[in-house]
Amino acid sequence: MKALICEQPGQLALISRPDAKHTDGEVLVRIRHVGICGTDFHIFGGKHPFLEYPRVMGHELSGTVEEASEDSHLRAGDPVYIVPYLSCGVCQACRIGLGNACCNIRVLGVHTDGGMAELISVPAQNVISTGDIPLEDAAMIEFLAIGAHGVKRGAITARDRVLVTGAGPIGMSAIIFAKARGAHVTVMDTREDRLAFTRDRLGTDAIIFADADAEANAARLTNNDWFDVVIDATGAAPPIERGFGFLAHGARYVLLSVVRQDIRFSDPEFHKREATLIASRNAQPDDFAEVVAQMRAGRVPTRALNTHRGSLSDGVQLFQDWSRPEAGVIKAILDL
Structure with a gap:
């Protein structure tokens, strides 16, 4: 599969790596859209405090289910968005319902490789049906939840x-x-x-x-x-x-x-x-639900927010272009 990797600050490369595989308790998702945010530009610029290189970025993700376990409520082809905060479920923060501030949190695209790739396998609880929300809009749910x-x-x-x-x-x-x-x-x-x-x-x-x-x-x-x-x-x-x-x-x-x-x-x-x-750190499940509810109510001007679009294959050059203030980027999205 193709993936866009930040090898070191200021250096991106489009690489080929083995396809991600579905494992028990996870859902294999074919990524369709990746939102680019300030975190990604900070990683690209070498300014992020919690990161080691090389890293496949991407935590604002939407796609379609490629493979899920038989006991999952999701089926192949279902449109989904991904909650990128991988919490341990057992630490003190998780025990009091603060999975967003998990003591052992791993955020996709920051602490572990993210979704600027054709496929990604993530825990089933982090994969949510988009319902009637268009997939390109669903790629913006995470930043709005913040x-x-x-x-x-x-x-x-x-x-x-x-x-x-x-x-x-x-x-x-x-x-x-x-x-x-x-x-x-x-x-x-x-x-x-x-x-x-x-x-x-x-x-x-x-x-x-x-x-x-x-x-x-x-x-x-x-x-x-x-x-x-x-x-x-x-x-x-x-x-x-x-x-x-x-x-x-x-x-x-x-x-x-x-x-x-x-x-x-x-x-x-x-x-x-x-x-x-x-x-205020990350977001919680009810925040994601609030975003979806406000999208459905027409209170989120998604088309106005999404000012720039391009393909993952062009990502190396697009990151250079979009990182300049004069580009006027509000929300850029890479399409796969």
């Missing part, structure tokens, strides 16, 4: 004023699900094109350009009350630290981003506000 999980972690309601910092795909997913809960959503970013997209296509209520005047503009927008929930999706330490300054009294600060550096903030200011700092 945002849905962060919104859930922030306990966002229609009463909340929400600030999402970082208008990349993960930030956009948080916008979609915060809006689905009826919240008033403001977005802050350094890219005017991304801000315009969130306003025009996602229904963002207000936008803030992340320049020196951002705090003054946020104060004006909120009558100096600031935001009930701040969700960081920037992927960088300086804006994460800056985000503490936008918290209202009693606010929740949700970190979708994970960075290598230590994060510093003013303890007196944080205590004065009696704020809450919340980590």
